[in-house]
Amino acid sequence: MRKLFRCFIVGALSAPLAFSTLAAPVHQSLPAAVEQSLKRNKIESSALSLVMLPLTGNATPTIVNADVSVNPASTMKLVTTYAALELLGPNHQWRTEFYADGPLKDGVLGGNLYLKGGGDPKLNMERLWLLLRDLRANGVRQVTGDLVLDRNYFIQPDLPQFDDDGGDSNKPYLVGPDSLLVNLKALRFVVRNDAGKVDIAVEPPIATVKIDNRVQSQPAAKCPGWPEVVYNPVKSADGREVTVVVSGKLHVGCSSQTYLSVLDHEHYAAGAVRAIWNELGGSIRGHDRLGSVPKDARLLARALSPDLVEIIRDINKYSNNTMARQLFLSLGAAFRNEADGDDAKAAQRVIRQWLAKNRMISTHLVMENGSGLSRAERISARELGTMLQNAWRSPYAAEFISSMPIAARDGTMRKRLLNTGVAGQAHIKTGTLNTVRAIAGYSRDKHGDVWAVVAILNHPRPWGASAVLDQVLIDLYSQAR
Template sequence: MFASICLGAIINIADVHARSTPKKASVITAGVLPPTVRAALRQAGVKPSSMSVVVERIDAARPILSVNARRAMIPASTIKLVTTFAGLSILGPDFRWQTKAYVDGELKNGVLQGNLYIKGSGDPKLIPEELIDLVEQIRQAGVVRIEGDLVLDKSYFADSTRYVKWFDENANAPYKVNPDPLLYAFKSLTFTLTPQADGKMLISATPPFEQLYITDTLRITPGLCAGWPAAVVPAVQFAADGSTRVAFSGEYPLACGTRVKSVSVLDHTQFFARGFLALWRQSGGTFSGHVREGPYLSEARLVGLHKGPVLAEIVRDINKFSNNSMANNLFLTIGAQSVKPPADLAKSVGAIKQWLRRTGLVMPEFFISNGSGLSNEARISARSLAALLRAANQSPVAQAFVESFPIVGVDGTMRHRLLNTPLVGRARIKTGTLNEVRAIAGYVSAANGASYIVVSMINDPRAPAAQAAHDALLEWVYQRPH
């Protein structure tokens, strides 16, 4: 059932975990979609055969609704549930990534006549608020002026993990940032645009970034806020002097108010270096060397060790906000920790498949090529995903896992879904979206007091128009009479 929260109810893991033998369902399994779901599919022009569904009571052995349940489907971001459950189970909810700093050469009177090495291990949430801790540790070790190089040790991930062939043309979008041992601020510059009453635009950028120059010729106009965010696309240029120049132009309706725009720029090495050096100079440090990649030397001395947030927090960010970069870094970390570094695709896939077998989850159709689901190659059935949700809810990591789901009408990717319905605060649902895919998977606390596992995937060219079918399914589950 669901343990209480201020806005409704969530699954009560303790009650479910105590039951090792599910009761038999009192309802005969139905193989026909509810009328409201069929109507929504018809309205969207989607055939029922394009939809795969499993609904079952959390305390029952048989589903109450099973349609195309064994069919291998493209799950989009609902595959993140496999990644995060595996991560929590294999690494533990309290696992923390480490980013280390080393120096070689002589350090005298604040001057380092040697190199500074930064060794990454794939921290998915290395953001300015986290990286500043490492900067401060290096300063506290007595380093002020670095006369050698900034050397980035990225050996924790194999080189092959850097290059991903995406299936559409928008390869530089922030949601498609490739994994990296020194993933910093999701390799994206985030601009906050605030129109002023005097007709000027205030633009700020994060993270702090070396040699970043912003020009603004935006015209603030009256009228409705239409076309955002496509209407404002910054032009990014990389100058010969090494600077990054970002230009905003066009029209910006005053009615849009403050808006945020993120852009992925540079490669991981340059992005990390410019972010790190900006914080370094802000701290009072100086640097006169070059930036390069390479392993730290065994004789180098440790001068800083930053531990990132615990995995339970990372998993919340991954599932609530469907963060692809974080999911892919976690995916590779599973392989590195299960086998040994450097991480690569084969190690991670193998580790997850072995874990599935140990967990007793048999998924003959299962295929995973990354941790995020940003792939047209991934496959899983609704039946298999429902079995995973049941196993997760009965596992030692149940609380961290279930609490990571978006809450309907409250937060994450479900914040604006099913508002003004009784489902607000009473369902935790992970969503999945690709061009021809819509998916949901999670738990519903129904009006009858029972809790249900719900999984549904739509694979169809018109899937984007079929969100209403999933909403109708969730409402049908909530209104179950028994």
């Protein structure tokens, strides 16, 4: 892929800012192979918005239905991540900190222990463990007071809950943002049948998560791809405890695992801290509660997140909705003013101002949470294509482009376009909702020229639409000079 990035650097100097002003000819009809693919899948051509824009070479752009307001699904993450690169900088980091309000003597902290969240999108269990290790290294072994969670970094918006799959709010991809987001609030359940004994483990081992094991052991057989194991969380009245009833059948020698989000942010974060702290030999005598770090509190330990360039790679490669929403609110928190009301409104304002400053038209742009996991978010293919063209000329073009999945290689594109000329030649962000299929990014043609491509399909029944979008990339790769 080095050749691709060399093309990016050379071409950036000569690329026009906005393709809407190009005087060159433009194809205004869909490629024949794409049109045929739509017909095979019984999808009207009007459902597809398409922009194919050459960034190097002298090929002719294709612009079809490009000024229609469409739902972009997760390709909206490109707007959020590119804006963050430009506005926060590629080396931006988030902080998570422990504070104390009392004296520390002989390993005993006489007072409360405060955990202050700073909006870190990637505070996983490994990094939380390291932070708690630092707390131990700084002399803390026992805490006589409470564990106080400071979750005040974000001014949270009141947004509707989204779910395409029938109201199952326990799915990890639906986890919302939080000032103190720990491990994406995910619990991993692993079920194993060892010689007829079914065991269930949960990670992290949060004490308030109980397991009711009702899985029936079955004789040894070929392990199915989808074991018949069902998880049914039952929450206590106060929401502090959850009993996960695990039922179904599992053959000897087989295993099953799944990820669920069954606790709220407060109880998950507190439970994870206590689980690791107990493993490290520490104790916290008091209760868990919310609060603010006092002004005179003493800093005990601090963890810095990975740089923003690593964060946007996780967001775009794997289409991580929670991290994208976390980044969106971080933009709001960094630039908010009193008139904004909350950090989502602040992020919307600052992104619009940034787009206008860089002469990127955004008439159709509607951002709700910045992840594309929304029925309200909108953009046009032309607007997204203009942004991709602008990003091509950015000093951070390489960082932005490398954050996207590589066709037939990794991320959400790893199984697409295998055994085609496009394999390894395109960095493409995907988007999927029940009524949306979308791709956006950069691709090379067979001559080595680089293109910006946006293809967004909105349709009530988009079955087979992924094949249509793959055909767009195949047709682009086969461009004649």
